[in-house]
Amino acid sequence: MATKSPAKTKENFKLVKKRNGRWSVKATNGKYVNGDEKVKILAAKGVIKVMKKKEGTPAAAAPAAE
Numbered sequence: 001m002a003t004k005s006p007a008k009t010k011e012n013f014k015l016v017k018k019r020n021g022r023w024s025v026k027a028t029n030g031k032y033v034n035g036d037e038k039v040k041i042l043a044a045k046g047v048i049k050v051m052k053k054k055e056g057t058p059a060a061a062a063p064a065a066e
Contacts, residue, residue: 013041023047
């Protein structure tokens, strides 16, 4: 797997860009970081932008017609 490493970080993880354009976060213990923690790390480094959900969607608020 060919990867690009944009910058070494002083934290306890390493950011790696995969060939398919996605990013992975690998901890110093060799395990990959997933989920919300991964999103927080990538957003803090400015690699990704986090989209916030809109509250009160009209489809969910409107009752179904009978």
